Amino acid sequence: MPRRPLLRNLALTAQTVGEHVTDDPVLLALQVSRRLPRAVSERAAGLLTRARGAGVVRALGHEMRGEREAALAALEARRGSPVHRADAALGLGRPDLTAALLEAVAPDERGAGWSAAAARLAAHRGDLEEAARLAARHPRNRHLARRMAGERDTFRGVAPSLPTKTGHTPAPGRVLHVLTNSLPHTGSGYAQRSHSILASLRDGGFEVEAVTRPGYPVQIGVPWAAERDVVDGIAYQRLLPARLAQGQAARLQQHAELLAAHVRRTRPALLHTTTHFTNAVAVEAVARAFGIPWVYEVRGQLADTWAAVRGPEALESERYRLFQEREAEAARRADGVVTLGEGMRDRLLAAGVAEDAVVLCPNAVGGAFTAEPxxxxxxxxxxxxxxxxxxxxxxxxxxxxxxxxxxxxxxxxxxxxxxxxxxxxxxxxxxxxxxxxxxxxxxxxxxxxxxxxxxxxxxxxxxxxxxxxxxxxxxxxxxxxxxxxxxxxxxxxxxxxxxxxxxxxxxxxxxxxxxxxxxxxxxxxxxxxxxxxxxxxxxxxxxxxxxxxxxxxxxxxTWEANARRYRELYARLGVTAPVR
Structure with a gap:
């Protein structure tokens, strides 16, 4: 039976919920409402839209029903705290309304809640420095201030530091994939692709395992998570500390240290990670410390994904510029780079990645999808x-x-x-x-x-x-x-x-x-x-x-064809599957 560190997971769950409640309660309410079963959501929405008083409550009900215009109208009505309404407007994708509501608050009434909402608005717009400054204005926002400062520092290039590890003897043909999420707790295309790659490499003779980011899957609402899941014979190891470090920069250091401890135990010959750059930064630190090669797989343009829901002005923001710089830097520093399509490869080459370092492994099919339809x-x-x-x-x-x-x-x-x-x-x-x-x-x-x-x-x-x-x-x-x-x-x-x-x-x-x-x-x-x-x-x-x-x-x-490309890349980096 897999070990389930329940007490540790409960502590981590409490920290995650506490941070959301303290730092961004309105966004937390919106996210929870979107995860409710349809029947529960419809019943709750009906009750909320009939509530008297706070416009945020009525707006939440309308949003649960998909009535975006009615939700925004509830926020524009002068009911309830303008700061809470501003937070809700930001969660509904209306930073202009957020700014107007915050601007209407008199300067002498701009306390901790106002500063926190203003910091979140700045972060939404990609102004990392302003977000950190506003969050630090009030001592009650110390958790939010650490988060904003950590994100700013990470995007500006802060990286983990690890001492050189001596005596590491890699196991031949053993490869560790470092992932953001995975089956069985996430069924996204990202998780499906990861699983298909791991299975195809295993079938090609490699010894494969995966490890997910610190806190996953407890952070997405799975407090009963085991330390290790096995799906179709593929092992997924979890990094589940009792507490996550505060702020993204500190969390990157923690990620590198937890990953290093796992590498010391399992002795992989190669590390393989995926977008976005925070994974790459942690993996590079570990790979360099142990003297083993690492591969960066670019599966998306996450700076563009971030900007897609914010309008054209996001393309001029500090966050967007630094996001692209960090992604390009990660790809240039990797020992090998994988990507999904011609357009993505062209962007990597334009960013200065060497042409012979990039391997094209498109999304593919296998198993049931290759059988007769x-x-x-x-x-x-x-x-x-x-x-x-x-x-x-x-x-x-x-x-x-x-x-x-x-x-x-x-x-x-x-x-x-x-x-x-x-x-x-x-x-x-x-x-x-x-x-x-x-x-x-x-x-x-x-x-x-x-x-x-x-x-x-x-x-x-x-x-x-x-x-x-x-x-x-x-x-x-x-x-x-x-x-x-x-x-x-x-x-x-x-x-x-x-x-x-x-x-x-x-x-x-x-x-x-x-x-x-x-x-x-x-x-x-x-x-x-x-x-x-x-x-x-x-x-x-x-x-x-x-x-x-x-x-x-x-x-x-097909994944079989992609497996050949991965094998060729790994061989170029000195890692081959043992002859069996």
Missing amino acids: EDRDVARARLGWDVPEDAFVVGTVSSLVDYEGLDTLLRAAALLAPRCPELRVHIAGDGVARPGLQALAGRLGIAHLCSFPGRVARADARWHHAALDAFIVPRRDLPVTRSVTPMKTVEASATGRPVVASDLPALAELVDHGRTGLLVPAEDPAALADALARLAADPAERARLGAAGRQWALATR
């Missing part, structure tokens, strides 16, 4: 769908966040529905955008045509793919979506489904227009509606596109 009607029956036999069902299996552009899909469906009565929309997944998407479907008058089943188990994902007539990826046109290639389109193609995607460089790497799917202008509901109408009217074309997509995926996007 299930029949569409069989998949619908298995999932219990109550749709007409001739229903034309389009949709996605995805994280529901704003940059995925799923509101464009709903608007396209509203345009298409009058001329395509058999249309249905299926959006599987969860995320902060889900309540708003459901509310939008209602406003567009197509709620009866749409299904939102929430997050689906990984084992069921391929059934949701197979039940669709077309897989839709209507991403917005943003720097992050132009460069980062998602996994879901490859899985859809492997399932034999045509993919309709925004015509962006990253998606054009995955969808061959007219051969494996269709590309349409981003954020253009009319163009998307026309593409869907074309597929609805021509089942033969859907079959042709889907078959070509599957052929492409199996020929070019």
Whole structure:
């Protein structure tokens, strides 16, 4: 049985909750509301929207229902503390309203709460120095001040320091992956990719293990977590101290020390980590201390992901500039670099990473997705769908966040529905955008045509793919979506489904227009509606596109092919799998 350090985990849980309650209580309430089961959320939202007094409470209820405009109106009404309303406005993505509410507070009334809210606004805008200064204005905000100062220092290049470790004898072919999160507690594309890589390396003869960031998964609400999980024979070790260091800079040092202790026990010959740069900074310190090579895998452009929900002014901020500098520096300093797509490789080369150091290992498929796809009607029956036999069902299996552009899909469906009565929309997944998407479907008058089943188990994902007539990826046109290639389109193609995607460089790497799917202008509901109408009217074309997509995926996007690239990279760094 795995060891479960319950007392340690409870102490860590108490620290995490306490920090959120002290530093950012309104954001904590918003995050908790988004994690509630749908039935509980709807009941609670009804009670909150009818509450008298505090506008924050009513705003929270409206946000839980996806009624963003009503939530903001509740905050603009003069009910309750303007500081609390300012915090809530920031959580709802309205820094302008936050600034106005804070500015309206008289200077002699700007106490600890005001300073904390102003610091969070500065951090949201990417002004790291101002955030640290404002947080330090009042002694009651000492925890927040440490957090803001630690983040500033980390982005400015503070790194862990470890003494040289003597007597380290690496075990041949033993590789340790250092991850942000993992199965079984997180089912994201990141976690799935990590698991697939580890399994493919193990099958290639390497001895592999993974270790996750300090505090995970207790910090995401799993206080019963074990010190070690084993999934499909892959071990995931947890770093679970009783208390995490205060501030990001101090936490980086703690990460390096905990990782070093694990490396001393397990004797890996190579360390392999992933974005973002804080992982790289800790891993580099450990690798240099033990004299072993390390690999940095760039899976996204996280500075662009951060900026995507903040508007164009974020691109000029201190945080964005330093974020890009630290990411480029981490890639240049690594002994080997892996990335997912051509666009991402081009950005690395432009940042000064040596061309021969970069290895392209795209998102891929394996296991169930390489097996013969299930029949569409069989998949619908298995999932219990109550749709007409001739229903034309389009949709996605995805994280529901704003940059995925799923509101464009709903608007396209509203345009298409009058001329395509058999249309249905299926959006599987969860995320902060889900309540708003459901509310939008209602406003567009197509709620009866749409299904939102929430997050689906990984084992069921391929059934949701197979039940669709077309897989839709209507991403917005943003720097992050132009460069980062998602996994879901490859899985859809492997399932034999045509993919309709925004015509962006990253998606054009995955969808061959007219051969494996269709590309349409981003954020253009009319163009998307026309593409869907074309597929609805021509089942033969859907079959042709889907078959070509599957052929492409199996020929070019498998974990077996990627494993060869990883083996070649590791061999170049002096690490090979033992002959068995």
